[in-house]
Amino acid sequence: MSTVAESPSKPVETLIEATVRFCGDSGDGMQLAGTQFTTTSALAGNDVATFPDFPAEIRAPRGTKAGVSGFQVHFSSEEIFTPGDTVDALVAMNPAALATNLVDLRDGGILIVNESAFDKKGLELAGYEANPLEPGGLVDLEEKYRLYKVDMTQLTRDSVKEFGLGTKEADRCRNFFAMGLVFWIYGRSLDPTMRFIESKFGKRPDVASANTSALKAGFNYGETVEAISTQYAVPKAELAPGTYRSIMGNTALSYGLIAAAKMSGKRLFLGAYPITPASDILHELCKHKNFDVVTFQAEDEIAAMTAVIGASFAGAMAVTASSGPGIALKGEAFGLAVMMELPMVVINVQRGGPSTGLPTKTEQSDLYQAMYGRNGECPMPVIAARSPGDCFEVAQEAWRLATRYMTPVFLMTDGYIANGSEPWKVPSAASLPKIEIEHPGPAANGEKFLPYKRNERLARPWALPGTPGLEHRLGGLEKQDVTGNVSYDHNNHQSMTDTRAAKIAKIADDIPAQTVDGPATGDLLVVSWGGTYGSCVSAVRSARAKGKSVAHAHLRYINPMPKNLGDLFGSYKKILVPELNSGQLRTILRDRYLVDAIGFNKMQGKPFSVAELVEIINSLA
């Protein structure tokens, strides 16, 4: 059997793009289904963007709404930036998944449900009083959507019978059945998934065969069953030539860190304490010890951060990664790092706050914390990644700034880009920027080492323990200019405070000017930062396509800001700042540029939809 229908037996409709969501119980393997669909679509040449949606941290009892897990894939023959506002095809493995996900299915969309899960217990757990698959409920699903009720449990069991698995194990193949069916609908090849099964379950041939069999059964079900009448094709997108892979933000970030360490000739030290959604950076880095990567899972965030300070003094590329509550604990240590003027990178993968908040949901509400969350005048550079793949570059940029300016650098990402994935043009190591670092060599006899003597960038020297003659002491008390000795002198404190601020401000000389996507003057400038890039660029382009005079400036550099930013603002009648917080960047822009920036703010643990942004843009331009 060919795994892709070469001469389709049913009519094929060609689409520009489509969005599919798999959802089911946490145990149903929906993340896997989504990932496989993503890879397959990418291999088929589509541009893709994904949105995994995990349940709250604990595995809730099977079948409950709290335990629903989803994975959304947006694939297209044109360039796309978001995982899609609404869903064209929804696969719901149980009633709870249906109950929580149906809202996002567009009218007339495809709805595939595992009918066998809609038994009394399943309905009860999902809070349904009557079976929604049967007509007569609040919504007639048959009428509103293209509903396919499939007895997946039985069909899967049948398809794997011959391999002699227990019922539990057999049922675990259900996600492959569902995948097979969706693959058929979108005319996708089964090959990548079969290769995956091979590599993943190679050691258990019975399981591997069963999964393959279930996958094919799903595919054949589509091919055979008459009710399913149409196939869809989403042609290749025109992507820049090159080799691609799909990459998640946390992985790209980890690769960026490894690359930066390598390109600067440094050992990479990660000091971290697990916390959602940052833990995967620890999980990824600890796999790559052969890159001279050392990961230290500390007893808490304070230990993680202070170990990072020790590691930086020792001469490593020192990094910590955490999320809001963990970053809060590191605040005192940031002050020490600023005072010691040592290079390091602090990663905040933001999640919903305040406090423990919504640990698995995305938000951009820790910008204040990054900018202002320390005692004293304690400036730190802040930069932000805009997409999964961008994390790779931003990681290297953070380390470049840290070493050139001898400072801890804040790198902001968020749960959305950390767990989301997108096609990533695989870079070649040879093309990566080198990060040059100088360490002073042994002191000439009798020469006094001056640890706070600065260079033209106002950076002090990074002298490493082990270097004869450079013995020196750093600390958190105010230091004397040049010598670094403790100083309580009034004027020295003023000048050191000013110098620390001037050094960070000087970074503005070392970063690119802010660019704008769209007209150089106009009615509206949308200013965004971080993970909302995709929604904003999509919305702005879409509004512009409809004739609106609107441009988009997406900030990578938040502290300091690009030098030309203030001037840009003058060229538009209005400034709109959409943020997944209550207006934190807006506050900063208003303060810095006295510009009456308008906020569009959302605190719902999820990204902006393109539609809602288009709407607000239309209301302003």
Next chain:
Amino acid sequence: MSTVAESPSKPVETLIEATVRFCGDSGDGMQLAGTQFTTTSALAGNDVATFPDFPAEIRAPRGTKAGVSGFQVHFSSEEIFTPGDTVDALVAMNPAALATNLVDLRDGGILIVNESAFDKKGLELAGYEANPLEPGGLVDLEEKYRLYKVDMTQLTRDSVKEFGLGTKEADRCRNFFAMGLVFWIYGRSLDPTMRFIESKFGKRPDVASANTSALKAGFNYGETVEAISTQYAVPKAELAPGTYRSIMGNTALSYGLIAAAKMSGKRLFLGAYPITPASDILHELCKHKNFDVVTFQAEDEIAAMTAVIGASFAGAMAVTASSGPGIALKGEAFGLAVMMELPMVVINVQRGGPSTGLPTKTEQSDLYQAMYGRNGECPMPVIAARSPGDCFEVAQEAWRLATRYMTPVFLMTDGYIANGSEPWKVPSAASLPKIEIEHPGPAANGEKFLPYKRNERLARPWALPGTPGLEHRLGGLEKQDVTGNVSYDHNNHQSMTDTRAAKIAKIADDIPAQTVDGPATGDLLVVSWGGTYGSCVSAVRSARAKGKSVAHAHLRYINPMPKNLGDLFGSYKKILVPELNSGQLRTILRDRYLVDAIGFNKMQGKPFSVAELVEIINSLA
């Protein structure tokens, strides 16, 4: 002998005001001398303001500059607000004290030095190559100042000979000799100090007698020695009638807390970890257990703060007090307090930062931290005390707001007002505002308690453990509106975020409108907050007296701000915001009101001088 010269033997010149500074080694008892002089001047009817200046934390070796301790007293027959920019009379007990303090003595001022300390060793320790008391140095002290070289060591020893003390103990009386002399110069009574000696050294009559004898010897020295030719009189000030005492900021704050607890019928719980300059609040409160005050010295700041959360849930008036680095550690717990919506007070006695910074010096650089230093959208009210005595009222106000709005409240003071003192009109307990607190009573049978059901102020009920039927659980995960159950719902998060913000914003309805000292419209409005009040009011009044069109608005409420504040700004041509930081309030004002506020900023570990403020005012108005 009468302890005050009734019919002066030397000419008496009457002054409006004068400033005296005692300085010497940490072991020389200068803080005591200053305090006694303050009390005496206050008892004599002057308005007074003080500025103690401690050495860096560790007692440095005797005689070094690092070990110098000073105490400045400004006393006046008119209302005063600061301890004075420059000094009219300086007492220097050793060369190091002279070296570090002389800059502040005005030309022609009185300079009293303990000549015997200017021996080879003393001069060396102070870094003098030649004896500055001898003519021919860089500055001719005789010429520039009215220099009195007094062999205090010998004179004191002589005066206490009869009491049989060892040399070391005898020398400890030197500060009383110095006091006696200064008391004579300013025509002050010795009685209060003699009473003090009695109460303090009553158990060691020999020491008490020696101190008294040294005190009188100093006084008589002034009376007798011809070189000292003039006495000065600073007449009574016109103060509001009433009973006064001198009070330090940390003491007033502690009294305010005790008063608030009493006026709200609460046990007072302080959870704290020692840190300069906040420790004295712990020291003061732990003395007053008979007010049902419980102090818990925790293992660290995090434990202190989280214990405060537990104590608040338990129903106490729960308070923590710390300074910048300690507050940094509490950041994560603030988020929990905000989420739990429990009332408590967080005191930050600010010191020089960042990091360990300048622990014994004053600064206002933790405002960002108070406003923004948390993860997530996490609003907290912020209020600030303006002077030592004001701490008393602000403490009560903090607790009033905390309980009415069920929220943690930030109360900002600083090292300057914490350790400074001023005359304080002793309030009567009967005149204090009652703070009414309601706790829901036992639930009627079967009635469901709704811990997040809000009243008209958006405050939720404060239900105490032990109340039957109100069993409920609080936590740091996002809560469902009304029920308080854990909720991951998108729209609920939005509405809870908005509600938490709205609740804090609503406090603006409950605070007085911002007042202005000076004309309602004009060229310049000076906007200040916290401990700079004294310098600002003095400078503005002084500039106005010289015909400038300048007014002064001093903010007690920083979050939320008084509702009329934005309107006020419209009435002045320019807005000046002087701060002992790099412009933190200014940032907030610019953001909120898009007003082009101008900063005047100083980071030197010391308060503004009135003169420098007058100068900047003059340059703007």
Next chain:
Amino acid sequence: MSVELELPVLKPTDFASDQDVRWCPGCGDYSILAQMKKVMPTLGIAREKIVFISGIGCSSRFPYYMNTYGLHTIHGRATAVATGLKTVRPDLNVWVITGDGDGLSIGGNHLMHCIRRNMDLNIILFNNRIYGLTKGQYSPTSPLGQRTKSTPMGAIDNPLHPLSIAIGAEATFVARSIDTNINHLGETLKRAAAHRGTSFVEVYQNCNVFNDGAWDYAKDRDTKADTTLELEHGKPLVFGKDRDKGIRLHGLEPEIVQLGKGINEDDLLFHDEKAAEPSLAYLLSRMRHEDGFPEPIGVFRSVDAPRYDALVNEQVELATKEKGPGDLDALFAGGETWTVQA
């Protein structure tokens, strides 16, 4: 005591809150929750006087499931929160629920200080030797060499032993039990409740998702009699399916001996939970399965000592007795005052 007589008779189900329990099916936490609900009504304490306080972790969801007062706080700080609460309100009956990560990693210091202050509360540490909530990183009790998400080549941090730490921190009550050994667990919780001062209980808890079987040796029907040893006050240390093995002291080293063959129970080490010095309890805490010893379960140590929460309130009473109840007017007018006439 009339108060207790007036209490309504409560059932375990009265202690169940209205919240859905959201642990993974099969998690050891369920059994601990069930035992706790059973123990509650036996304490003779009004439900509204009981407070459960936890940090963050799977185990720390516990308070949501108890129909008492409760606080689900932040990671590692439950003991500190409880300290504040109990200091202010010694009348409340306070339980702290924590995990091996919550209690020993981020919260190790507060735990230690809570124990040394001997706060009158009960700490139950659910030890599953893994971080459950964050999905499977190693914890401070994970054995050397354990492969987890954060230790793909095996853990290299020498693990902590919760009871040794507690005893090192001056604990007055230390016990151990096992999630599935429900009678023993119930009794142990009761003993903890009865103790005045900090009761520290380690419960071996299975995380069937991320560290399944970590305690199998101590739970399996077949092996548990040989791998665990039930402590009884005043009794010799005997164990084994046939109760034919015992622990004898050789100097300061415990050794396993076969009973019979000239060795009888009198030769064995006798348990004394009231020993003034904690060295016995410490020594028992060092007996480890990996070294071939049965691991003691039950009460290691239970002695009386002054309690912080009681003392703090005694000082308040004493101060009030000595100085009289606080008088604001006197306080304000302390020190030198002067009067300005109208």
Next chain:
Amino acid sequence: MSVELELPVLKPTDFASDQDVRWCPGCGDYSILAQMKKVMPTLGIAREKIVFISGIGCSSRFPYYMNTYGLHTIHGRATAVATGLKTVRPDLNVWVITGDGDGLSIGGNHLMHCIRRNMDLNIILFNNRIYGLTKGQYSPTSPLGQRTKSTPMGAIDNPLHPLSIAIGAEATFVARSIDTNINHLGETLKRAAAHRGTSFVEVYQNCNVFNDGAWDYAKDRDTKADTTLELEHGKPLVFGKDRDKGIRLHGLEPEIVQLGKGINEDDLLFHDEKAAEPSLAYLLSRMRHEDGFPEPIGVFRSVDAPRYDALVNEQVELATKEKGPGDLDALFAGGETWTVQA
């Protein structure tokens, strides 16, 4: 080893930095500093390879006075900073200087975890039973009832015992000395330096300003022979001015016996710093002056065990051997890739 032969011969004064020492005259810290400077040249380690790391407190000013690399960090975190440094650079010789507040109050958790990881570094805890730098509040080692600025009616927190905590946290090297017992102190520092793994040393230190005389019983010429006991490996526990008293074990309880009268040294408890199990060291840590026992000084325990810093680097080497040195191109192209043609 040629490296050592090439080292210039250093003197104690070579280890003095150019900063003025700013402790109060008479402070016990001076003597510890002097001994440290004496010990340094004996280690055969190049000065630039040595790093002193401290937290905050009077004691924590120490690094400023040593002409080596140094970090004066933030309160309580020195052990964690040192952990990061030593993990990255196992070639450095690392000393952590801390106080009873810095190390046991705010820093207790990091201390415990550093010890259990057996990081190869030396921790010297200056125990003056008070907060010196913040001017006289009680500390976790202040005895019950002590009146200080924050405990006007006496401390009510049961104190911690540094060595018990360390032993509870799986310490491999534990020792105690006294600021003024300079020879003993010097030798103890040398032993600490020689140990591979975490060496934890408690030094009784007098704060003559805020807690003068706290250790007089152990320092006074007249009493110290009776109130302290110098531990020697393999030797019986004998003490007293006339070395006529000893410690005998009665079950698990130590007792003081008079030598002669039928009791001889063989009846006594023999010290064994290499004991596999730490129970002896623990028991010794419980002997307290207030209970009438002489307090042991010297090395309580010194055993070999795996060290985190060594293991972490072994894993890096092993991974490199197994997978080859990291290849960025291979890393980036991991997983499924596809190619878009030009």
